[in-house]
Amino acid sequence: NAGVTQTPKFRVLKTGQSMTLLCAQDMNHEYMYWYRQDPGMGLRLIHYSVGEGTTAKGEVPDGYNVSRLKKQNFLLGLESAAPSQTSVYFCASSWVGLGETQYFGPGTRLLVL
Amino acid sequence: AQSVTQLGSHVSVSEGALVLLRCNYSSSVPPYLFWYVQYPNQGLQLLLKYTTGATLVKGINGFEAEFKKSETSFHLTKPSAHMSDAAEYFCAVFNLGKLVFGQGTRLTINP
Numbered sequence: 001n002a003g004v005t006q007t008p009k010f011r012v013l014k015t016g017q018s019m020t021l022l023c024a025q026d027m028n029h030e031y032m033y034w035y036r037q038d039p040g041m042g043l044r045l046i047h048y049s050v051g052e053g054t055t056a057k058g059e060v061p062d063g064y065n066v067s068r069l070k071k072q073n074f075l076l077g078l079e080s081a082a083p084s085q086t087s088v089y090f091c092a093s094s095w096v097g098l099g100e101t102q103y104f105g106p107g108t109r110l111l112v113l
Numbered sequence: 114a115q116s117v118t119q120l121g122s123h124v125s126v127s128e129g130a131l132v133l134l135r136c137n138y139s140s141s142v143p144p145y146l147f148w149y150v151q152y153p154n155q156g157l158q159l160l161l162k163y164t165t166g167a168t169l170v171k172g173i174n175g176f177e178a179e180f181k182k183s184e185t186s187f188h189l190t191k192p193s194a195h196m197s198d199a200a201e202y203f204c205a206v207f208n209l210g211k212l213v214f215g216q217g218t219r220l221t222i223n224p
Contacts, residue, residue, distance in 0.1 A: 004156070040122065042214035042215050042216045043203070044214075045212070092156075092157075099164075101147075102159070104149075105156050106155055107154075107155075107156055
């Protein structure tokens with residue numbers, strides 16, 4: 001099993017450009033999450049999904065959109081990237097909800113110039 | 114609102130020495146508590162968690178943590194540090210439908 005995978009691993013964007021980060025999991029988990037990690041701030045939840053076709057806002061959703069068209073995939077979109085979105089993005093999944101063990105992907109490092 | 118405080122953004126210990134990483138939380142009701150570890154250029158992985166029952170929780174790689182309700186703490190310990198323990202460690206608290214991560218503690222092991 002690959003667990004949780006993320007594509008791409010690293011990306012450089014110019015301000016105003018758009019991109020989509022892809023997360024895939026092969027554990028048949030219902031819940032999936034997108035976090036951003038910034039120095040000294042731990043992980044902050046951007047959006048999450050409780051099942052195929054459903055999404056919900058997390059702590060820092062502004063500037064991001066998500067979609068979960070298939071159970072195994074969770075996409076994070078940036079419509080118009082800003083320097084403040086420079087961060088490391090982690091996808092995670094779990095069987096049930098936030099109170100259960102989460103399985104993390106390796107991360108995507110995004111630099112917005 | 115609940116919060117998590119990890120005392121010390123950087124901790125350095127010698128190989129073979131005791132590892133102690135501190136985590137305090139604020140919560141109105143007993144929470145679920147987690148410690149995750151992040152090795153360089155990798156995602157987070159669970160070290161251990163407390164939900165209910167025994168307050169001393171044992172995890173992987175020789176780590177353990179004790180839930181102390183009266184002190185609102187969940188400190189992580191390991192009796193003898195190994196070079197492979199060098200990583201960043203995150204405490205997290207789940208309560209009332211929300212999961213909050215601490216800011217992380219980077220552990221350095223000196224030979």
